Amino acid sequence: MPAPAPDATRPLLRRLWREHILQFRPTLWLILALTVVMAAAQACYPLAIDHAFTLFERRDVRILYQVPAMVLALTTVKALAQYGQNVLVQKVVLQTIRALQGRMFAHLMRADLARVERESPAALAARFTTDAATIREAMTRAVNGVGDALKVAGSVFAVLYIDWQLSLIAALLYPLAVLPIQRIGRRIRRNSGAMQERTGEAATLLNESFAQARTVRAYRLEAAETQRAQEAFARLYQALLGMAKSRSRIDPLLEVIGGAAIAAVFGYAGWRAAQGGPGLGAASLGHFTSFVTALLLAAQPLRALGSLNAAVQEGLAGLVRVFAVLDEPPGITQAAGAAALPAGHGRVVFEDVAFAYPDGRAGLRGLSFVAEPGQTVALVGPSGAGKSTALALIPRLQDASGGAIRIDGADVRAVTLASLRDAIAYVGQDALLFDDSVAANIRMGRPGADAEAVRAAAEAAAADGFIAALPQGYETRVGTGGQALSGGQRQRVALARALLREPRILLLDEATSALDAESERLVQQALGRLRQGRTTIVVAHRLSTVRDADLVVAMAEGRAVEMGTHAALMARDGLYARLVRTQSFTDGGGFTEGGAADVA
Numbered sequence: 001m002p003a004p005a006p007d008a009t010r011p012l013l014r015r016l017w018r019e020h021i022l023q024f025r026p027t028l029w030l031i032l033a034l035t036v037v038m039a040a041a042q043a044c045y046p047l048a049i050d051h052a053f054t055l056f057e058r059r060d061v062r063i064l065y066q067v068p069a070m071v072l073a074l075t076t077v078k079a080l081a082q083y084g085q086n087v088l089v090q091k092v093v094l095q096t097i098r099a100l101q102g103r104m105f106a107h108l109m110r111a112d113l114a115r116v117e118r119e120s121p122a123a124l125a126a127r128f129t130t131d132a133a134t135i136r137e138a139m140t141r142a143v144n145g146v147g148d149a150l151k152v153a154g155s156v157f158a159v160l161y162i163d164w165q166l167s168l169i170a171a172l173l174y175p176l177a178v179l180p181i182q183r184i185g186r187r188i189r190r191n192s193g194a195m196q197e198r199t200g201e202a203a204t205l206l207n208e209s210f211a212q213a214r215t216v217r218a219y220r221l222e223a224a225e226t227q228r229a230q231e232a233f234a235r236l237y238q239a240l241l242g243m244a245k246s247r248s249r250i251d252p253l254l255e256v257i258g259g260a261a262i263a264a265v266f267g268y269a270g271w272r273a274a275q276g277g278p279g280l281g282a283a284s285l286g287h288f289t290s291f292v293t294a295l296l297l298a299a300q301p302l303r304a305l306g307s308l309n310a311a312v313q314e315g316l317a318g319l320v321r322v323f324a325v326l327d328e329p330p331g332i333t334q335a336a337g338a339a340a341l342p343a344g345h346g347r348v349v350f351e352d353v354a355f356a357y358p359d360g361r362a363g364l365r366g367l368s369f370v371a372e373p374g375q376t377v378a379l380v381g382p383s384g385a386g387k388s389t390a391l392a393l394i395p396r397l398q399d400a401s402g403g404a405i406r407i408d409g410a411d412v413r414a415v416t417l418a419s420l421r422d423a424i425a426y427v428g429q430d431a432l433l434f435d436d437s438v439a440a441n442i443r444m445g446r447p448g449a450d451a452e453a454v455r456a457a458a459e460a461a462a463a464d465g466f467i468a469a470l471p472q473g474y475e476t477r478v479g480t481g482g483q484a485l486s487g488g489q490r491q492r493v494a495l496a497r498a499l500l501r502e503p504r505i506l507l508l509d510e511a512t513s514a515l516d517a518e519s520e521r522l523v524q525q526a527l528g529r530l531r532q533g534r535t536t537i538v539v540a541h542r543l544s545t546v547r548d549a550d551l552v553v554a555m556a557e558g559r560a561v562e563m564g565t566h567a568a569l570m571a572r573d574g575l576y577a578r579l580v581r582t583q584s585f586t587d588g589g590g591f592t593e594g595g596a597a598d599v600a
Contacts, residue, residue, distance in 0.1 A: 009316060012316060012319055012320065012323070013316075015323070016096075016319065020096045020099055020100065021092070021096060024092045024095070024096075027088055027091070027092055028092065030084075030088060031085055031088045031089060031092070031143065032146070034081045034082075034084050034085040034088070035081075035085055035146055035147040035150055036150060037077060037078075037081040038078050038081045038082055038085060038147060038150075038151070039147065039150035039151045039153065039154040040154060041074045041075075041077050041078035041081070042078060042151050042154055043151075043154025043157055044070075044074050045074060048067065048070045048071060048074065052067045085147065089140060089143045089144065090140070092139075092143070093136055093139045093140050093143070094136070096139065097132050097135060097136050097139075100132070100135070100322055101128050101132060103326055104127060104128065104322055104325050104326060105128070107325060107326055107328075107330075108124065108325065110330050110332075111328070111330050111331065111332075112330060112331035112332040112397070112398060112399070113392070113397050113398055114331060114357075114358050114398065115328065115330075115331060118358075120204040120207065120208070121207060122203035122204040122205075122206070122207040122208075123201075123203065123204050125203065126199060126203055127321060127322060127325060130199050130203075130318070131318035131319075131321050131322055132318070132322075133318075134314045134315050134317065134318035135315045135318045135319055135322070136315075137311055137314070137315060138311050138312045138314060138315020138316065138318075138319075139315065141308050141311040141312065141315075142308065142311075142312055142315075145308045147301075148301035148308070149301070151301040152301050198232075198235050198236045198238075198239040198240075199236060199239075201232055201235070201236075202229075202232045202233060202235075202236045205228060205229060205232045206229070209225050209228075209229065331398075331399065332396050332397075332398070332399055332417070334416055334417050335413060335414055338414060338415055338416045338417075339410075339414070339415060339416070340415060340416055340419040341407060341408065341410055341415045341416070341419040341420050341423055342408050342409060342410050342415075343408070344373075344407070344408025344409070344504065345373030345374070345408070345504060345534070345535075346371075346373050346407065346408065346423070346503075346504035346505040346534055346535035347370070347371070347372055347373050347406075347407065347408050347409075347535065348370070348371040348377075348394065348405070348406070348407055348505060348535050348537065349369075349370050349371075349405070349406040349407075350367050350368050350369050350370075350390070350403070350405055351368055351403050351404045351405070351406065352366045352367070352368050352402070352403035352404075353366070353367045353368070353390070353393065353400050353402065353403035353404070353405060354366060354367075354400060354401050354402030354403055354558075355386070355389055355390075355393060355398065355400050355401055355402075355558070356401045362558055363386050363389040363558055364386045364389055364390060364393075364400070364558040364559075365557065365558040365559050366402075366403070366558075366559060367386065367390055367403075367555070367558060367559060367560055368403075368560060369551070369553050369560055369563060371535045371537055371551065372535070372550075373504075373534065373535055374534065374535070375535060375536070375550040375551060376536040376537075376538065376548065376549045376550050376551075377535070377536070377537045377538070377549060377550065377551045377552075377553060378538050378539075378540050378545060378546045378549035378551070378552045378553070379391070379537065379538070379539045379540075379553050379555060380539075380540065380546055380552060380553070380554055380555065380576065380579060381554055381555035381556050381561075381575070381579070382556060382579070384557075385555040385556050385557065385558065386555055386557075386558040387509075387539040387555055388429070388509050388539055389558075390555075391426075391507050391509050391537060391539055393405055393412075394407075394412065394424065394505065394507060394537070395412075395420060395421050395424045395426060395507070396412055396413070396417065396420060396421075397426075399413065400413075407420070407423070407505065422503075423503055423504045423505060424503050424504075424505045424506075424507060425445065425497075425498035425499070425501040425503040425505070425506050425507065426498065426507045426509070427491070427494050427495050427497075427498045427507070427508050427509065428494075428509045429509050429510045431482070431487070431490040431491040431493070431494035431495075432481045432482060432490070433478045433481065433482030433485070433490055433493060433494065434478075435477065435478065435479060435480045435481075436477060436478070437472075437474065437475045437476060437477055437478070438458075438467050438470065438473075438474050438475070438476055438478060438493060439451070439454050439474040439475060441478060441482075441493055441494075441497060442454050442457055442458060442474075442493060442496045442497045442500055443497075443500070444497055445457070445496075445497035445498060445499070445500035445501040446500045446501050446502070449500055451474070453500060454474065454496075454500065455474070457496040457497070457499045457500035458474075458492075458493075458496045460496065460499050461492045461493070461495040461496035461499055462492055463489070463492035463493055463495070463496050466489055466492075467493075478490075478493070495508075503534065504534050504535065505534065505535045505536075505537070506534055506535070506536045506537070507536075507537055507538075508536065508537070508538040508539070508540070509538075509539045510539050510540060510541055543580065546566055547566045549565075549566065550565070551563060551564070551565070552564060552565060552566055552569055552576060554569065554574070554575045554576040554579070556575060561574070561575045562574050562575055562576050
């Protein structure tokens with residue numbers, strides 16, 4: 001994602017202000033008030049020093065209590081104001097970041113699968129971590145920049161009050177830093193987006209390598225993965241080093257100019273004294289010391305203002321990436337005036353359905369079939385035939401590009417998403433679970449279900465036995481992605497979740513592929529009871545599942561080539577029969593070509 005162009009910066013900041021920061025207006029006024037107090041207290045330090053020298057010259061006894069009291073009061077006021085200002089700034093910044101993260105997450109949760117799958121999980125997570133961190137830093141520095149500007153203004157007032165001639169000498173040098181700082185900021189702006197992309201790439205690689213730990217070790221890919229990681233780290237290193245070099249130019253530049261300003265002040269003050277101007281008596285020495293103090297006090301906020309542009313440019317690059325996500329129109333939208341899905345028993349009709357992937361490839365080409373209530377329809381075919389795509393179109397995880405899918409007479413694109421998805425339970429190929437208890441994972445099918453209903457669903461999915469044997473039973477946490485359970489156990493928990501939903505349509509995308517023969521037999525018995533009055537559409541690779549289906553739809557290249565029962569399609573000796581004979585299906589412990597023929 002490229003960094004914002006200079007002419008796009010102001011609209012970006014106005015949008016951030018309007019949508020997120022403006023609501024904190026009372027807090028911002030309080031921050032400004034505390035910042036003014038801090039700047040005023042700092043501006044008084046040189047004046048206090050000048051007053052102290054005056055009392056010293058006069059041998060005034062008030063030097064014993066007045067100056068210490070002034071210094072203590074100034075430091076106390078500044079410290080309290082600084083604490084309050086820092087806390088309030090962080091409160092505003094962190095609440096803004098939290099709101100941006102919440103909006104972005106909600107948007108991605110509503111986005112269609114094509115959008116979410118376009119980037120790796122690690123790259124998406126970087127939006128919430130890397131980008132959020134740069135935005136947080138930029139906002140904090142921007143708000144503190146107001147304080148720095150006020151501190152500089154206070155110091156300018158002090159030096160003008162003390163000696164306006166010396167002030168002009170210093171003022172002539174600092175503007176020289178403006179042009180190089182602007183150039184450095186533009187370079188950082190160009191590089192920041194690339195740096196964030198390299199960070200996302202490295203996070204993606206790490207996530208992928210650790211997730212595929214078994215494959216890496218089984219195929220002895222440790223060296224190859226290490227090399228791949230080293231290359232990613234090298235690219236990230238170059239991006240970060242470029243950013244560090246750009247940032248590092250700012251402070252030395254300001255340091256040199258600050259030193260030149262102080263040297264010029266010393267030189268001019270010495271020349272003035274040599275020409276018979278103000279001497280170096282106690283009074284003039286006090287003025288000069290307080291003047292240099294004010295100049296030194298202005299140096300730190302001046303350096304902060306000089307590096308502010310770099311931090312803001314990095315934050316703007318992150319903000320562009322965040323708003324780019326928020327501004328993407330959702331691919332799956334609810335039609336205006338959409339009605340709830342009409343009552344029915346789950347009759348599903350595919351009418352000449354077509355689907356094209358984002359890259360233009362055709363996934364489905366005129367797919368048509370009817371799944372009657374209470375029937376089990378099995379979608380079979382070679383890899384890439386479009387079986388899983390067809391299943392995903394029913395709950396509108398993706399949208400058809402042609403034709404129509406009707407449930408109980410209603411086009412799925414004309415009903416509310418909530419009513420459509422409430423009527424459907426889906427179990428996919430990858431039965432990944434959430435890092436929560438077994439009971440919580442099952443209860444996601446019907447939030448609010450009691451423990452008895454959860455247990456009944458687990459029993460129907462042949463999961464109660466192994467769940468009871470877990471250390472904490474139904475309250476056992478399953479780990480990230482369900483790592484604490486085996487593949488078959490994860491799928492049975494996912495199936496229990498679907499059964500708890502009590503849907504009118506049950507979608508199974510190879511959902512029993514990881515079950516052993518006995519577990520599958522128990523699940524199939526449960527499904528046989530639950531299929532009454534419901535439609536079940538299954539993508540299956542097990543012959544036993546296909547053989548028991550009421551309708552088998554044999555697909556190839558996105559079309560329904562054959563339809564009928566297992567026996568009828570075997571007798572036809574077409575695509576389906578060839579799939580069976582070539583052992584495209586498994587049957588628990590496996591079957592031979594002759595065994596398949598015997599079954600047929």
